Every structure is written in C-alpha cells, then in structure tokens.
Amino acid sequence: MMLNRYALVQRNEVSLKSIMLVPLVTFILALLGSMVLFGFLGAPPLGGLYRLLIDPLSSAYNISEVVIKAAPLILIAQGLAIGFRAKVWNIGAEGQLIIGAVAASVIPITYPESQNVLMLPAMILTGMIAGAAWAGIAAMLKTRFNASEIIVTLMLNQIAMQILYFLINGPLKDPMGFSYPQSVSFPPVAMYPLLSGDGMLRANASIFVVILLSIAALIYVTRTFSGYTLLVGGLAPSAASYAGFSAQKAVWITLLIGGAAAGLAGVGEIAGPIGRLQPTLSPGYGFAAIIVAFLGGLHPVGILLAGTFMAIVYVGADGAIIDAGLPPAAPVIFQGMVLVFYLASFALVHYRIVRIQPEARA
C-alpha cells in the first residue's frame, strides 16, 4: 500500500503567507478542474467559465446583482463564524433571517403611507432583535436542558417558515392583493436607498451596513477580550473552564450575535430587492452562508472575499446554464470543487506530508 508510507504531521508554526495563498490556490485548482469537467460535458470549457465567473462582473447591472446576493451571504456568515469559532453550531440562520424579516415588516405594513425617515432604522433594529430572540430560544434550551443547538436551530427553521406562511396568508396579507399570499408594497422610507440615481440598478445602501459589520466583526474577533474567550471555549473547553470563562455565556453571546446578523440580512431582503413580505424571502442564504463562513476560514476578511465569490457564482450560474449549455448541476459542481480544494489546501497549510521510511519485512 503506497498510501501507508505517508502521514500527515501537524506543523508547529503556520506562516501568514501560506494562509493567504490558500484561496488563490483553491481558485486556480477549481478553475482547472472545472475546465476539464466542462470539456467532458461537451461545452466549451472557457465559455462555461466565462459565463460563470467573468460575465457576472462584465456589466454594471450584473455587478449590482452580485452585490445584492453577496450582502446577505456575508452578513450571515460573519455572525455564524463567531459561533463556529466557539464551536457553537448555529445552522438556523435561514429561520432567523425569516423571523427578522417578518418582525421588521410589521412596521411598514402597519404604516404603508408613512414618510417617517426613521422607519428603516426601526426595521433594522426590530429585525436584529427578532432574529436574536429566535436564536435565543436555542440558547435557552441549550443552557437549561443541554439540548443540542444543532437540532434546535435546524428545527426552528421549519417553524419560522410556517409562521411566515401563516402570517402572509392572514394578518399580514395585502387585502387588495387579489388573494396572492404577499403583503402590501413597502413605502420608500422602508427601503434601503439605491446606489444609482436612475433606478436601473437594484444594488442598495445595505452594502455599507455589510462593510461596517464586517469591520466590527474583525475588531471583535481579533482585538476584544470577549472574542478571545469565545475562541478559547471552542479550542480547549477545559482551559476555558480553568480560566473561568463561562461556557453558557459563550452559547448565549454567539447565538444572539448569529441571530441578529441573520435577522439583519432578512431586513436587507424585504427592504431591498423584494420590497414587501412574500413566501420566499431567501434562496437558502442561511445555509449557503455556512459554506461561506468556512470558505472564508472563519475570518472576517476571508468571509468578505468568500461571500463575494459565492455571489458571483450564484449570478453566473443562471447565465451559464442558459447561454453556455451547461447542465443545471454545473454551478453546484463548481461550488463543490471550490470547497474540496479549499479544504485540501487548508489541511496542507496546517499539516505537512511526511514520508514514512519504507518498511522491510522482519
């Protein structure tokens, strides 16, 4: 067995340079891999890649679409990553996004004619509190009864969805909406201002919120003592207990942060591209953000890049399927390849391959 002769040995020190190289190497390998695959599928390899990766950046409209998709991915991933570093596994961002959006939408639905400029800030605040409260249910069950936060957050996704369906078919439904399950359109004060004056592009000011929160996340994880205690809890629970860092507090902090970020992302959807409450608020941003968080190395800067990248692939996928004749699975395969190559290069940065001395028979 050839493989028996090699072993992975942990490196003592990992250089920053090699960590920075990981995404680049990942990207190049994924490009090469998909060119080969697209070739086998009978599509022109370069054409497919062009549609998937370059086309989304080739026009102002497409770039604006990328920004719209990147915003929720990055926001949610920043929140989740803080929890993942502490080994608190919140996989209920989708539900937290929905609850944040539903709670925030109550304001514009109640005052559809309002011109009060404080409406959007009020929605943002409401959405964050509601998302955090929804995640807080998992935190309470975890700290009180030691219920797995993985299961609880996952199941709360379904409950959130049903709450949305109930409200959108009942109290929050537009009475003039020809019985479509959707709310009234929000007034302009309930919307993020668009970036372009002419209204041709959908990208809006929520991107500044994303950038601000990413900076806040960066400061939180690298500079604050609170961020440090969470990391210790994730890496070595006994050391956290020895130092007196409360594990329960860590569960609360991380789930509340994650929920608030997802709730904020939910507000970004209804107060942005959607403009009302409707049954589908997210194409699975809450789950895709888990991949973004890990692709970004659970680091705020990495997440910013990874989220943008995932958004490009999202936008490019539509064009690639229609124009380049790729099967619908191709973009997913490309995402999968990125993840696999990322994990492999990440492992090689932290471990090195050592050749074991050839064995002689005794």
Next chain:
Amino acid sequence: MKTKVGNPPPLLRLQNITKRYGTYVANDSVDLALEQGQICAILGENGAGKSTLMKTIYGIQQPDEGEIVWNGEKVAVTSPSVARDLGIGMVFQHFSLFETISVVENISLTVPGSLPELSEIIRQKADQYGLNINPESPVHGLSVGERQRVEIIRCLMQDPKLLILDEPTSVLPPHSVKQLFETLKKLSGRGVAMLYISHKLEEIRDLCHSAVVLRQGRVTGTANPQQATSAELARLMIGHDIPTARHAEAKPSCEPALAVSDLVYDNPDPLGESLDSVSMVVRPGEIVGIAGVSGNGQSTLARLLSGEIRLQGDEAGSIRIFDRSVGDAPPGMRRQLGVTFVPEERLGRATVPTMSLADNVLLTAHRAGLVRKGLIRRRQQADFADSCISDMDVRSRGRQSIASSLSGGNLQKFVLGRELLLKPRILIVSQPTWGIDVGAAAMVRQKLVDLRDTGTAILMISEELEEIFEISDRIHVMYHGRLSPSVQARSVTAEDVGRMMMGEFDQTMRAA
C-alpha cells in the same frame, strides 16, 4: 547480582541509531548493548531522547539511520507486533487498560486464548513473580499499583526476553515500589533483560546493573550505578550539579489564607473521585503538601478549590479564602481574591494547545492590565509573555511559539511563570514537576520556596514523596477521598507518610 553471559553476541545491540524530526535530531548515533538478565538504566532529562529510543526499539517508529541487532542478527522492528514476536515487551508510563472490563478481559484483547485459560496463566505468572492480582477484578476498582501489575503480567504472557519500563515508579506509593523491584529482580534472575527509564536516581542505584546517560540525543556517558553516587549520576545527566531547593523553616502567620472545613463532595460520575469530610488550613508563608497516590480525590479537590467544580450555595462555607465563603464562587471571583492555580494538565487545561504563548498569557493574566475597555492591549500582552519566558528560562522560539510545540518541562515553567507574575496571595499547584526533568524540577521547586518566603500561602498536591518532603512545611495525605490530619514535614519519616498513603491514618492519627 550482575549477570554476565560469556558468549559474545549480546541480546540487543544498537548501532549508530539516528532519528530526526525535521531538523531536530532526537537520537544522534546512539550505541547500546544489553546482555541477558541485565537491567540497564536509561537516564536523561526530558527531551534527551529516551522515549524516542525506546519507541524505536519497540517498533513504534523507525530509525533514520543505524541498525538494531537482536541475538546477533540484524532485524527491522517495523511495528510493536514484530517487537513482541521477537520477545520485546513494553510497560508504558500511562496505562492502556479499559476501566469497565475485568483484568482477564483486558488481557484477552491482545493475548489469544479463552478466558478461563488466560485466568489460569495469569494466576501462575502472578504467583511466580509475586504480582498479586485477581484476574476477575474489574479494572476500575484497582489501585494504580495493581493496574501496573496487570500491564506487567500482560507483557509476561508473551515470555519476553527484553522488557522496556518507562518510568514505572512515577505513579507508585513507596510500598508498591518495593514490591515492583522484587518482581523485576526475579525476572532479571530468570534472564529477562530490562531497559529502565527513570528520573529517580536512588531507584536506579538500587535496581540497575548499568546506566546509559543521554543528553540532547547523544550518549554522553555510561556509569556503574552501584558505585556512582546520585550526585555524580545527576551531573552526567544535566551537565552540571543540581541545586536542591533552599528551604528555611517557615514562618507562617496565624490567620489562614485558605481554609477548608468538612468539605463533602459526591461525584455524580460513578468512576470519578468523591470527597469525604476534608479539612485543612493553609497560612501565608507556608507550603502545605498533599501527598498520596493519584486518583484518591486530589484532582476533585483541586477543581473544587479552583472553582471548576462549584458547591451548592448552602455548602459554600466549607471553602473559605481570607475568611470569605467561596465554595459557590466562579474561578474568576476566586482569582480576584488573589488565588492562582497551576493544574496538572498543562496542555488543554492550563494552556490552549493551538494558541501561541502570547495568547495563552491572556487566559489568566487578562486581569493584570492586559485588557482595557474590553480590548486586548497587544503591547502589554507581549511584554507579559516575554517576562514569563525570560523569568523562567522557557526554551521556545519566542512568544509566538504554539503551546503544544513546547516540551512538558518548558510549558510547565511557562504556566508557573504566568501564575507567579500575577503575584498570588495563595497559590494552588498540582503535580508541579510531573514528567519534567530534574533541572527544571529543581528550578520549579526553588521558585515555590522563594514565593513562600514572600508570604504567599502555597498548597501543593503531589504524588512525588521526595518533592513533598523537599519543600513542604506540613504534610497531609489523601486516601480514598479522605484527608489525613497534617503532620510537620520535619518531624515525620517517609515510612510514616508511606503508611498513611495506604490509608493507615484513620485509626492511629485520629486516636492521637
């Protein structure tokens, strides 16, 4: 009883064994020869390459250069099973027994044969070598000494010609050490050769026929342990004389710093240690030692004192720090009162293995001005880490070194340095020199004595009796969750304490 075999080929000969880990040379051209029945001590500081050499002989790893000659034939020991087939057995420092099953079931996992057959062989071997053990006993009920006997019997089941023992006495009370030595001498008399790793020079002089000294991966000398003095052996080992801790009479004040009264704790874990009515007092300016074989409740006691296990509110008064009831207080609040802790697990509890030394400083030193308004002050953090490293002579590649890359001794120096820099009024330290070399151990003990002389109250939990005697002022013994009354370290003999370690304080001491 030196056994000399006239015929030239020795049982085992190592020629030019070299083992590298990257650029680090763990073994550098090591030569060694061993006759039948010979007990050879392998001496050396931590990191001298002893364990690497033993792992090479036992086939856990392969040498980069050099050869192993067994009975005059060159062999490649590619795995422990090859080693066992050759007749090489190894008794590890940390036991590899499953707690929930019986002795014979444990042995049947590696030795073929039906349970009744194996039980019979175990009884025979036990009789033959004075290893008193019941094959049907479940392992979790066995003492450490008994567990070690099981390990030795497991090796003997395969009729080994060479036995490797890695610090076998580090976990034994004095009484069991004597028994172990009788067994080993019997084995040697029957022609079994032994490689015996130990830090304890007195034992080596008592047991071994020859001694090989390793330093920085090289053989730096050989000695006849029966003729050399302990001081001479120590000098060979570390290259200079070891200082013993200066230890003047303690001048404790009378107000207790730490007072434990009638502390009872029922461990919810059935395999965990419970405590039964533990009482003691530690005053500023004295070192109180708690002796006893590990597993008698010491680690539970340490966690109750540190706050890692907390008592219910109504029992909180059984632990008092400067006369404040703290039994239900979290660790942080106790540290605020001036207590610091050095636990026995350095990696994973006292430090985060994957974090740098600089980040590990924050773990407990964040109170010492390293955090302001919730933000970490990098400059102060770096200075604190550098002070730890230089004060305690921690050998590392600086404060950015990852904790797990340090050797046990250096990491312990780092942890102790961190806790000392916090200027504790009370220091609670568990197994301060466990598995670290004599040079580092001497330094650690001296630091503890120095700290005591500045008026700090020190509680030291240790199973090394020599250490307890070297620096304690008063000694308690822990046995089956109970704590003996204290005795003055200067007026008690090792034999008395040894008896107390077997639980003989209940009748005699309480009556007295």
